[in-house]
Amino acid sequence: MSDSDEEISKYITLVSNDGFSFQISREAAMVSGTLRGMLNTSFQESSTNTIKLHELDSLLLEKVIEYLYYNLKYKEFVDVPEFDIPTEMALELLVAADFLDV
């Protein structure tokens, strides 16, 4: 199938709909079910290691990425510090979370 036979890269790139690129670790991306699906199947994204997210702008994406790392960090913990969510962003984040399956 796809010829992503070069070594699996440890980092991947997320691009927001306003053109900002974010390099995040593959591990963090895997927190999201949707991103995981994109990277694990032999679609375009898995060979380029770049995912363009038409649904999210850079502000939102940044917050999402913050959450991905937060989630990764405290996955195994019981006492987890609260994740700060700016109130004005709450609804948008909710939608994004649904979209990304986190």
Place this chain on the structure above:
Amino acid sequence: MLPNASRGRTKIRPPRKILSAGMDVDKSWAVLRKAIEEIQHKNASKLSFEELYRKAYNLVLRKHGKLLYDRVEDEICKYLSNEVRLRLLEKLNSPGTDDHQFLQALNLEWEDHLLSMRMISDVLMYLDRVYAKESHLPLIYDVGLNAFRDSVIKYNDNEIGGKVIGIIINYLNTSRYGEMVDKFIIKAIIYMFESLTETLNIDVSSATGSTSYGENYYLHYFEPKLMLSSHEYFEDKAQELLEQRSGAVYIEKVTQLIQEEESRIQLYLPDVSAPKLIELMDTDFISRNLESIMMLETDGAKSWIADDNFSLLQQLFTLINRVDSEHEMLKRRLRAIIMINGEEMNKQTEEELDQEVSQRKQEEEKKREVAESHGKKLIARHRSSKEQATRYAIKWIQNFLTLKRKYDAVIERSFDNNLGVIEEVDAAFSTFLNGNSKSAEYLSLYIDDSIRKSLKDKSAEEIDHTLDNCIVVFRFIKDKDIFEKYYKNHLAKRLLQQKSLSSEIEMNMIAKLKQEIGSSFTTRLEGMFKDIKLSQELSAEFNERFARQGAGETEVGAEIRKVNHDRRLELDASILTTSFWPMPINKVMEGVQYPAELQILREKYKDFYEGKHRGRNLTWAPNFGTVDIRMHFTKKIYEVNMATLAAIIILKCFNGNEGEKNKYTFEEIQEVTQIPTPDLNRHLQSISVASRSRLLKKTPMSRDIRPGDVFEINEHFKSPQARIKVLTVASGSKAEDDTQRNETMEIITKSRIVETEAAIVRIMKARRILKHQELINEVIKQLISRFKPQPSFIKQRIEDLIEKEYLRRDDADRSVYQYLA
């Protein structure tokens, strides 16, 4: 990631308006449809996951979930039915494709389809997550699997599926005949069949929405065919082997076939089928046929046991173990075979005996010829029928033990020392042994022979081993009281005639019996021993005293000297406690007239004994014991050992001086001695007819003693030895004839009545009031170590006791008994 809400009055930004009103459903679907097609044709790498996901996401978000779901399903079905299926059919029908290539093609299509479905369902993740779950529909991936089942495998009346099943079953059959087949492809196809669920149950209870594991295509379509074809194969094989009519071949082949089939199952078939197929195989090979195989006349279980074919029997056991952990089939056969073995053993024992007799006859014939050629006459010694019966008894027990040892070895080496089998075999031996009403007597005779003769010069281990064997037989005997009766008789004779090889052996035997059944059984036997030991001490003391008296210058001394003419005179008396010993006090013997020599001993001993034990009553039994006499004949002096009664005849009638009466008729002898007729008959026979000990001359010379016969001292008596032993007819322990047996049984029945009544009284005395059935059970429990009383027998005893007013029935409840003090 729901945050802690209400934090001041900050304005929440609404999500970006992605749901631009005029989104074109058909356009979106067209993109997705195209993508599915691309995925199915392996062109996915050009597609953007994000785009497709977003399209599906938007469709679902706008409530077009059902539309999307249905169209996707439709699309998959169409592809499978119109492309995959047709490709496969083409392969199937093309002459250039063999079965193997076809299976590979199918497997390839299947794997491709799985991969496509993986990708499609990934892209439609949002549809699964939101629409399928909420509507309790199968996930897209499962929709794909079902589509494969319905649009490829089962399409057109199971067209492709049926073909595939046929091919695989054919493969398995060829492999049964030793051909190599590609196990990977078989495994792969079966795995595919297993993945195709039959009844689709969405597990509603758990939110995961996964299908529950239930019926699948393999179980529903493949397995029944597999079982059917396997059954045919097993039956054919079994039939083929049965026709060879050789049990050994059958067992070895079946063992091998089962091994092969099991590794085949492991290699090709899923775990769910293994137990079913193994059960089918075991039924076809083992449960159905093995019993008739065991029953084969020439090459069945019986001959294997006879030939000590341990390895084959072990295989047999292993096979039976597969179908029945209780081994009922084996037990049934073993019991039957042991019964036949028993019959054969009876016959064999007789044959051995006949052989022995004819051999002996031949030898005697030869001897006689030699003797006659020297002008001598020899009277053939006939073995009495009783002697024959005794030999038979001993041989019978020996053969029984040999048979038992054979089975012990088989059980140990082939039947894994299985407890159930041991029990069954023991029960069968017990049935056979107790089926012979004389077995208790036989055993006692066998022990008697061992202790008298056959254990001579044997090592301690050998002796112990033989005695242990006796216990083995003893354990099987149900009527232990009958055995006790015979054992006591035989022991008494051994003790009185001092015929035991050693008292250690006797004590060893009794100790073993005691250990086996308890001291109540052996107290009397031990009492007999004590009597003999005490008697010996008493005799020694008496003889010393008697000798002193004889030498003394007293009146008594003079009297003794007068009687015995200064010759040595000794007495070895055995004092027997009546209740320990089996022989009854014989009143007839009290009238017997003793010669002076014996009379004086008798009187002196009586004085001596009563001086020691005041109040005890001595009764003399001259019908036991022996006397040593030195006899002066014309040519030589002989020391003769003979029975007491024979000695009384000689001393009383034929010990006169020159010129006194020396010829006596039968009647005269009886007149003088007062010996009862049968005993007189016997003893006269032993001293006047038996060739080696013809101390008396009888006129007329005939074998039988008749009234009117005349006896005198045989002055020309000659014997090569200086010491002679007169063998009394029927001395040693012999088997009983029917009359004696009936007498014995009568005695035993009488003692059983006493024992049963004693047990009833004992129980009732302790319990006072008891129900009928409980009483019966208690009595059986108490007596079982000696014999097994029939309930009717016990009932009769209870009636008797009621009559004797030991018990009475309860007025209210007639099945309850009361004890009357």
